[in-house]
Amino acid sequence: MLNEIVCAGLGGQGVLTAGKIMMHVALEKGLHTTWFPSYGNEMRGGAANCNVMISDNKVASPYADHPDVLFAMAERAVDTYMKTMKKGSIIIANSTIIPKDKEYRDDITVIKVPATELAQKFGNERSANIVLLGAMVKHTCIFSKEDFEKYMCSYFESQGKGKRNEQNIKAFEIGYNYI
Amino acid sequence: METKIIKGNEALAEGAVRGGCRFYAGYPITPQSEILEWMSWRQKEVGGVFVQGESEIASVNMVFAARALGARAMTSSSGPGFSLKQEGIAYWVSAGVPAVVACVQRFGIGDGYISAGQDNYWQAVKGGGNGDYHLITLAPNSVQECLDMAYESFELAEKWMHPVLILSDGTIGQMMEPCTMPVMKEYDMDQPWAAKGTAIGEGENKVITDITYFQDIDEWNAGYIEKMRKIQKDEQRWEEFNIDDADVILVAYGISSRVAQRSVEIARKKGIKLGLIRPITLWPYPRKAFEKINKNCKGIVTLEMNMMGQMLEDVKIAVSCKFPCYALATAQKVAPTDEVIAFCQKVMDGKVKETEVF
Numbered sequence: 001m002l003n004e005i006v007c008a009g010l011g012g013q014g015v016l017t018a019g020k021i022m023m024h025v026a027l028e029k030g031l032h033t034t035w036f037p038s039y040g041n042e043m044r045g046g047a048a049n050c051n052v053m054i055s056d057n058k059v060a061s062p063y064a065d066h067p068d069v070l071f072a073m074a075e076r077a078v079d080t081y082m083k084t085m086k087k088g089s090i091i092i093a094n095s096t097i098i099p100k101d102k103e104y105r106d107d108i109t110v111i112k113v114p115a116t117e118l119a120q121k122f123g124n125e126r127s128a129n130i131v132l133l134g135a136m137v138k139h140t141c142i143f144s145k146e147d148f149e150k151y152m153c154s155y156f157e158s159q160g161k162g163k164r165n166e167q168n169i170k171a172f173e174i175g176y177n178y179i
Numbered sequence: 180m181e182t183k184i185i186k187g188n189e190a191l192a193e194g195a196v197r198g199g200c201r202f203y204a205g206y207p208i209t210p211q212s213e214i215l216e217w218m219s220w221r222q223k224e225v226g227g228v229f230v231q232g233e234s235e236i237a238s239v240n241m242v243f244a245a246r247a248l249g250a251r252a253m254t255s256s257s258g259p260g261f262s263l264k265q266e267g268i269a270y271w272v273s274a275g276v277p278a279v280v281a282c283v284q285r286f287g288i289g290d291g292y293i294s295a296g297q298d299n300y301w302q303a304v305k306g307g308g309n310g311d312y313h314l315i316t317l318a319p320n321s322v323q324e325c326l327d328m329a330y331e332s333f334e335l336a337e338k339w340m341h342p343v344l345i346l347s348d349g350t351i352g353q354m355m356e357p358c359t360m361p362v363m364k365e366y367d368m369d370q371p372w373a374a375k376g377t378a379i380g381e382g383e384n385k386v387i388t389d390i391t392y393f394q395d396i397d398e399w400n401a402g403y404i405e406k407m408r409k410i411q412k413d414e415q416r417w418e419e420f421n422i423d424d425a426d427v428i429l430v431a432y433g434i435s436s437r438v439a440q441r442s443v444e445i446a447r448k449k450g451i452k453l454g455l456i457r458p459i460t461l462w463p464y465p466r467k468a469f470e471k472i473n474k475n476c477k478g479i480v481t482l483e484m485n486m487m488g489q490m491l492e493d494v495k496i497a498v499s500c501k502f503p504c505y506a507l508a509t510a511q512k513v514a515p516t517d518e519v520i521a522f523c524q525k526v527m528d529g530k531v532k533e534t535e536v537f
Binding site: 020023024027032033034035036037060061062063065 | 182184354434437440444515516
């Protein structure tokens with residue numbers, strides 16, 4: 001089973017990190033995975049995206065031509081990727097940033113989670129990507145909640161950022177429990 | 180063995196280090212700067228030398244010197260930076276210096292763009308510098324292969340006393356995949372061919388430079404051409420998928436071969452008989468791979484990230500023009516799988532004019 005995932009948004013929203021966490025969890029679960037980034041020269045504000053492929057078998061192309069999942073932190077992500085998505089695919093949309101009246105294809109499931117707002121209330125706007133990851137794990141069948149939390153923490157530990165793990169789990173659960 | 184998730188460029192650098200590379204000189208350029216960055220801290224850890232040269236030209240010549248002293252030495256670059264190194268590389272060849280260079284291809288002519296491309300093919304495999312030479316050219320198509328090829332590259336270069344080029348691309352260099360780390364190789368730089376200090380009065384100093392200065396030119400030429408022919412015969416490497424009954428065969432290396440393979444997988448599920456030949460060595464070009472193509476094959480299609488279909492001429496030579504050949508050359512982007520399959524379908528139906536070689 002091949003999952004083609006696109007994480008997209010603006011530079012600084014943590015979309016590349018969200019993709020790296022998915023890849024790390026996949027590896028820990030013994031799955032095959034690739035991660036390919038694309039971003040502008042800007043550190044913040046320009047378009048940023050990564051393609052994450054997760055499969056039981058060796059992954060040939062690292063390019064997500066027809067995404068199964070769009071992890072959308074900003075409106076531009078939807079504008080860019082929705083047209084190439086598979087029928088029956090899913091968009092996890094950050095509805096704080098993407099307008100409420102945004103039109104979506106009717107053969108795609110859309111899960112709207114105000115990730116930025118929830119993260120602000122929680123006290124750290126920069127956790128919006130983790131909040132949205134919680135929603136993604138809940139509404140897709142790629143990972144279990146337990147595995148994802150465990151290996152997300154080991155990812156941050158491997159990056160020397162393990163001390164924020166308690167906060168990250170909280171942010172993750174806010175997204176997981178929202179809908 | 181330990182598995183890590185790293186970028187292709189980092190894997191290439193780590194593979195070289197584990198393969199015994201103890202001297203690196205280079206100059207930053209996207210999309211290969213991670214090689215240089217990795218080397219900047221890693222060489223220190225393993226007791227090697229890292230130099231950020233004042234230019235590509237300085238760096239390539241520093242590598243010449245370090246390798247002449249016996250150390251496993253390499254440099255890397257991309258685009259115009261790789262162009263600047265060509266003179267130095269030609270000198271490595273004429274001196275028989277088994278150094279390694281990596282080029283992580285960007286797209287474009289001159290300065291070009293920072294994103295991936297495959298338009299350095301001609302420069303990489305048809306010479307680059309002056310004189311009769313090809314570099315032994317390896318083309319990784321995964322993060323693991325970036326590591327494995329760099330790990331092996333010095334032994335391959337030393338086997339033939341001829342430089343090795345690792346021709347990667349911006350996507351293979353920037354993407355991340357799990358990668359298994361091999362054990363560290365030990366290498367003694369005290370080699371019989373290397374230059375060493377000689378005390379006054381104790382024999383002749385060894386000078387390593389353009390060998391033709393010191394040898395009879397006809398004698399040197401004869402040995403050199405024999406070596407090159409032997410490399411051409413012995414070092415062809417490739418991978419093939421579903422070619423036995425294929426109606427159309429794709430030929431692609433590096434990132435394009437990953438997309439080609441996916442296209443074959445999707446097409447086969449729909450009953451469209453595609454196959455793939457993936458050259459692993461670009462020089463010597465794996466002509467032997469093309470001997471097995473069934474006579475009913477309707478066409479061969481190269482998939483390349485350039486405008487002119489640079490590899491097409493090598494395919495035509497490999498099949499002696501016995502099959503119609505086409506290039507799906509889509510500039511700075513690899514054609515998506517749908518487009519690849521649609522193109523191959525048109526070839527099958529005889530609806531595409533054969534592509535002319537530039």
